[in-house]
Amino acid sequence: MAEATAHSIDQDDFTHVVKGIRYPPVVTEANLEAMLNFDIRDDDIVIAAYPKSGTNWMLEIVTKILSAGGRTDASSDDMVGKLEFQYPDEPRPHHVMLQECASPRVILTHLTPDTAPPGIAHPQNNVKVIVVMRNPKDTAVSYFHFLEKIKFQTGQKRFPSWDEFFQLFMSGKYNFGCYFDHILGWWQRRDDPHFLFLKYENMKQDLPKAVKTVAAFLQVKLDDASIETIAHACTFSSMKASLDNSRYRGRAVNARKGIVGDWKTMFTDEQSRLLDSKCKTKLEGTGLQFNFE
Structure with missing residues (x-):
């Protein structure tokens, strides 16, 4: 059985631990083992992010750029x-389904470099990896609200309060492990030209600039009008309707507020101080900083 977490929250039916990292049931141990042999194609585009950091937002941007550039009609x-997922109502895991997808594939993952396929952790040739990062306070609050939404889908009876979830997040004992270990694992690749790092807060501040940056990274030539059109289509209000109606239940409950600074609605002063202190300890000297406003 999975180990007990903070406040003895019983999550045994809904999470499990593999090599020290907790995962939801949609990420099976067999799927994680299959990552070692997952074949990467030379034109794959990967979006890697800790949960609730902007994965689906970036997916929307990437697919619209590829479409505008004539690279895909999907x-x-x-x-x-997500690469490592398999929902109960699906006959095959996603890593198997991806083998049948036409190129260029856009592959999503919440895995760390240590658990992702070698071809993603150490990309070669033309493989592109976009890492999206979001400040930890907004990430935690967004994650908590997301879990509240999906608890009705899973039938989970015991669900942590915000205070309990905060302690789980701080200790790295919730799904997909420690936020800081995750982002810093990818951040170590920042000098590798196969990688592009973007922050959620910067995307909110100047979305056309972010679209232009992603298009250049993907080597898709777009004029300014196309970039503005894509940016407008990828604003929160424009995206919410399509996400709400997604065939993937995770995407269907994703869109909530999509703002920077929503952490203030949940964090106590003490919690804010604790996470500020953790940020200083974990991020000092890494060159990685976040905006919280």
């Missing part, structure tokens, strides 16, 4: 969900 909802 929409974001045509793409297979």
